[in-house]
Amino acid sequence: MLTKAEITSQYILDTVAPIFNQNGYAATSLKDITEATGLTKGAIYGNFENKERLAIEAFRFTVKKLLMEISKHMSQSDSPKQKLFLLSDFYRNYYDYSKRLGGCPILNIGVDANNQNALLLKKVRQVIEKIQDKIAALIEDGIEVRELSSEINAMHYAKRIDSMLQGAIFMTYTMNDDFYLKDSADQIDQMIIEEMSY
């Protein structure tokens, strides 16, 4: 059974995560947090050590949600190559989806934390590494089952795909135009077919 504090903690994270994600760490005040949650500082500080700890937990909370959604989308196929297509396909609708999270947590917190919050930056790096490892593993699987060419460097392409997607996310948000996400998904698909396959 969940204790009261656990329920409250989850509620705080659920409420506060999009705010941190949207505003950034420095631009999110304790007042923003208490107003959004309807709780007082006592309740916040009873559940989280300080603002930094709360921001870190909020980031983890959002990323967990995001990664689960991606996994779910990719589970539609068992073929590694098809899973790659499903990955790019997930990002076709990422603008709409990620708005609910307050934007892309990796992009927003990554830029925000750089030179500002070493701990938060470390968490972002870990998430990026995890994602790239997963993509690389998928490509390796694809090579093994002969869906993908054994000539290609898996991690190299994993980084390329990740980098292209992050660029598209940045451009889509900044220009408020999801052409970038749609187009980069197409570009990745083309790359899978023309460069990564036999």
Next chain:
Amino acid sequence: MLTKAEITSQYILDTVAPIFNQNGYAATSLKDITEATGLTKGAIYGNFENKERLAIEAFRFTVKKLLMEISKHMSQSDSPKQKLFLLSDFYRNYYDYSKRLGGCPILNIGVDANNQNALLLKKVRQVIEKIQDKIAALIEDGIEVRELSSEINAMHYAKRIDSMLQGAIFMTYTMNDDFYLKDSADQIDQMIIEEMSY
């Protein structure tokens, strides 16, 4: 002849621009500004209306420097196609270069300003549009002199190149690894040769 205030204004912008670029708008305090410049609030507010105005001018200052550096690098050739190669080549060393600016102003201020400062975001958008227009014009030139295929959509590829570069910049900074910039430059070169040329 330059008036005292003009010299001081330029000095303030030169000193403060990298700070805003690194920290973001909210995380840069007037204290940061007075300490870095060695001036008092009186001097700052005598030259700039308020913090927002200063941030906007600082962004313009940095972007101007950056765009001039890119132009300079691209002036090494007159051929549109070669100019495109020079563009991607500029970004090969962009990590080192942009560190002096306090990071990439378009990425940093773009993310920072989103949902936070409408005026600043507008300025970022204008800069992005300007850059993409220039790249697209270059591609059109390339088509005209028959260096590039007339089949391609110039603005489409301009956006693609821009998006790929921004992604690489984000990844390079966040992971502290300029593989991403080097690789995306290679990828763009390959794209020019294999997709955009005859």
Next chain:
DNA sequence: ATTATTATATACCTATTGGTATATTTTTAT
């Protein structure tokens, strides 16, 4: 050199910042 103007420094303002000690209320286990 003196004056008028411009630029900078000083001192101060209110509001807000993150954070905490303590009082009060709400849960939980008996």
Next chain:
DNA sequence: ATAAAAATATACCAATAGGTATATAATAAT
């Protein structure tokens, strides 16, 4: 139902925020 424990609210703190009125100093024109 009651007591012990846990969770939340209240009231407060010092420090800092952006900004301004005014005094002082530096510059520019005569």
